[in-house]
């Protein structure tokens with residue numbers, strides 16, 4: 185929109201300057217009127233610009249409220265209907281529309297105000313040019329007079345367009361200013377790849393982690409979240425992190441990905457300090473199964489394997505291992521015409537699970553809304569299985585599964601990721617009770633670090649207290 189506004193603005197400006205020059209060259213006396221008119225024009229435009237800019241800003245803000253409310257309503261349609269509050273949301277929507285229209289109406293009124301004033305100024309100029317043509321009718325050729333007057337007639341429109349578009353260009357430049365701010369002034373992440381410091385393809389081969397005096401905070405104005413953490417995690421160890429909400433468990437887990445940079449200290453994975461390598465090299469080697477698994481609009485297949493690296497049988501195996509296969513089988517049986525779309529070799533192969541009416545090509549809606557939270561976590565687990573990382577972080581990954589499924593998944597994890605290091609954040613203590621080690625966190629520090637058995641034997645242990653309060657012992 186900005187380029188189009190600029191184009192029309194410069195076009196109108198050239199017309200206004202050209203016509204004014206033409207009139208003053210042909211009728212020298214017109215300068216007597218032209219100069220005061222230009223001054224009046226300048227001040228009127230200035231007055232208009234300030235008001236219009238503010239109104240436009242107001243309109244944008246109110247419009248964004250309207251759009252936000254509209255999209256939130258669309259996302260929460262089922263909840264709104266469930267609570268039978270459609271009328272309230274309709275009223276709110278009308279209210280937001282009314283408010284936005286107020287600013288829009290004022291903008292339209294301001295433009296009308298300008299049109300009237302500029303129209304008068306331009307008409308005075310045309311009047312003078314016409315008057316001078318009559319007075320100087322014997323001195324100037326009729327053709328030239330006709331030429332000047334025909335141009336002068338378009339002056340009111342050009343003058344109005346010129347000022348309006350100038351204000352519009354200026355208002356649209358706000359967006360440019362914001363983009364420039366985002367691109368130049370905001371701190372960006374570290375380099376994705378540092379060519380002179382790339383880890384080998386097999387890194388991390390063991391999954392051994394050493395954390396030395398790690399301190400982290402979210403921005404300099406916020407309190408320190410991780411305080412001087414030192415811990416060594418052996419290769420293939422299964423470590424559970426527990427602690428009260430807000431004690432820094434997720435922050436410790438995400439520190440491996442450098443989502444926020446550490447304030448001080450070191451995280452060393454298989455001998456490499458993670459701050460010395462590029463973010464892409466780091467992040468592609470670690471797998472996270474997050475609290476809020478992300479699914480994309482597409483199919484189950486495209487969600488499991490976005491870069492098309494695995495065949496269907498491998499994907500299906502991963503789903504079956506994560507206990508998702510039955511669910512998909514039930515929910516998404518292939519229709520005959522859908523079957524026709526599948527590659528023939530998959531359907532003819534008797535050992536292929538696709539023969540049992542499984543559909544990896546089933547639809548996954550935006551944000552995976554057609555799956556339950558637990559199912560989304562199982563799909564995320566299947567993704568992790570496919571990647572076969574040496575280091576896997578699970579942030580409450582099985583929190584939304586029932587206890588039995590959680591246990592089954594834990595067994596699967598132990599079996600399938602036997603040679604990987606696993607760090608699991610768990611609210612449910614049963615999830616990590618069979619792990620090799622438990623780290624208990626409190627207020628950004630590790631207060632206990634031992635095997636679950638040893639911690640449970642210790643009557644003063646916080647972990648024991650936590651197990652007691654959740655009726656495990």
Ligand SMILES: Nc1ncnc2c1ncn2[C@@H]1O[C@H](COP(=O)(O)OP(=O)(O)OP(=O)(O)O)[C@@H](O)[C@H]1O
Nearest residue numbers: 402406409427428429430431432433434435436609
């Ligand atoms: N993006 C953020 N910006 C500022 N502070 C944050 C941010 N994320 C977390 N925090 C703060 O850091 C502290 C630790 O949060 P963190 O999510 O690591 O805790 P947690 O133990 O994982 O909690 P939970 O069990 O509820 O997930 C909290 O006080 C939280 O308010």
